[in-house]
Amino acid sequence: MSIYTIAEIDLSILKNNMNVISSITHGAKLLNVLKANAYGHGIIEIAKASEKFKVDAIGVATVEEGVKIRKSGIKVPIIVLFQHFKSEAEEVCKYNLTPIISNDECLPYYEKYMERYRGSLKIHVYIKVDTGLNRMGAKPEEVLDLAKKVLSCKNLVLEGINTHFAAADMKDSAGKDFTREQIKTFNEVINNLKSNKIEVNTIHSANSAAILSYEESFFDMVRAGITLYGYPPVNTNADIKPFMEVKSKVVLIKKLKKGESVSYGMTWKADKDTKIALIPIGYADGISRKLSNNWEVKINNKYYPVRGRICMDLTIVEIFKGNVNVEDDVLIFGNDKKLNAETMAKRIETIPHEVLVRIGERVRRVYKD
Known part of the structure; x- marks a missing residue:
């Protein structure tokens, strides 16, 4: 996107x-x-x-x-x-x-x-x-x-x-x-x-x-296979880690009044005056729609909940705490204890393999040594 x-x-x-x-x-x-x-x-x-x-x-x-x-x-x-x-x-x-x-x-x-x-x-x-x-x-x-x-x-x-x-x-x-x-x-x-x-x-x-x-x-x-990519299918003490992190940036911040809803279907309404951040990644990029109201992202070392339905091209999160600005980095999942392909897979009742292979071609791969 x-x-x-x-x-x-x-x-x-x-x-x-x-x-x-x-x-x-x-x-x-x-x-x-x-x-x-x-x-x-x-x-x-x-x-x-x-x-x-x-x-x-x-x-x-x-x-x-x-x-x-x-x-x-x-x-x-x-x-x-x-x-x-x-x-x-x-x-x-x-x-x-x-x-x-x-x-x-x-x-x-x-x-x-x-x-x-x-x-x-x-x-x-x-x-x-x-x-x-x-x-x-x-x-x-x-x-x-x-x-x-x-x-x-x-x-x-x-x-x-x-x-x-x-x-x-x-x-x-x-x-x-x-x-x-x-x-x-x-x-x-x-x-x-x-x-x-x-x-x-x-x-x-x-x-x-x-x-x-x-x-x-x-x-x-x-x-x-999956162990190589950092997600062992059985418990292990081996020092094996994920090496792909899916990231984006905040593209827009908006204020929301108490009672207002976000995204399609009005599946979430604000229980107080708050703010939301829009992130340019959605189910077309492999982020399952089942994660709507059911995931968090990480911005400036703080976790923020996904609010409303994940769209084809956008995900919306509530930023009710901390200092978040446009173009701040956003971790969707990766080498993080809380946000990784295994925990995401459990949320949507699948396996890490599927989470990884779903990441779409318009998500640009960036390699570092």
């Missing part, structure tokens, strides 16, 4: 979070998950910073995301975490992406396009094992045959296998038992491959929650 509405991203905290995760996982290789515009943080800049900070691989959800990163000059392996369409196999090969497959449908297409684009080089392929999430992946009993098919292709390398957990962030016994059963099933698949003399370079299963809770899930590499 406004050039003064920004998402300020501190890359030094990203580096710290990466180092903390590497310490927890005893030096296992690190894959930074950068899908959905790096959880709203900006996919290209976070990819460049990740490479600078010596990440081992980058994970994306789509081929399109992978191509975008590769075109920016990134050289580290880019792993496409989700099943792609056969029609996208050409770009996978052309841009040297690493696909994770659930079946053999794309194998002949990789063979065809590798000869065209990569010459004597080979494409590295992962097999996803469905150990219980029942989303993507080959069933455990299908993995051996699929691995043999990959190995039979002259232009392919079976780089590794992976799985994904359904309940690693759950604290109850059912969630813990289910996760341990998934790890057990995954180990059985690994051992079956080994007994058939099939070796792979990289095995990974640990997502953000498992990194913090299941050491037996680390294997060769771990995948850091």
Whole structure:
């Protein structure tokens, strides 16, 4: 909405979070998950910073995301975490992406396009094992045959296998038992491959929650998603912090008389003479309308409540105390004990992931080291 509405991203905290995760996982290789515009943080800049900070691989959800990163000059392996369409196999090969497959449908297409684009080089392929999430992946009993098919292709390398957990962030016994059963099933698949003399370079299963809770899930590499961005899905003492702060500035201050309402629907009326401040950020920028009369902002180290409905382009707060002026900085959420993506998520009954990825494209990303 406004050039003064920004998402300020501190890359030094990203580096710290990466180092903390590497310490927890005893030096296992690190894959930074950068899908959905790096959880709203900006996919290209976070990819460049990740490479600078010596990440081992980058994970994306789509081929399109992978191509975008590769075109920016990134050289580290880019792993496409989700099943792609056969029609996208050409770009996978052309841009040297690493696909994770659930079946053999794309194998002949990789063979065809590798000869065209990569010459004597080979494409590295992962097999996803469905150990219980029942989303993507080959069933455990299908993995051996699929691995043999990959190995039979002259232009392919079976780089590794992976799985994904359904309940690693759950604290109850059912969630813990289910996760341990998934790890057990995954180990059985690994051992079956080994007994058939099939070796792979990289095995990974640990997502953000498992990194913090299941050491037996680390294997060769771990995948850091929401934890990387400062919002661990389980309780931890690890020094991991958010590194994006959404900020704006006061654009207008108005006096309000007792009994007057603000914004659409007259959902809030002043119980005394007061003042309001208008902030140029709204639901078009990713600030949920459910936060109407249900959030605060921070101005000059004081907290002020949101009043009335959040608009497409504006948020209104009551400034009944302190000294607030036009162009004063406003923290919407960030690395703040009270105002952060986790507390915001609880207010609107969702998860921090959704809060972060909702931050719109007109919120300018500003990066600092």
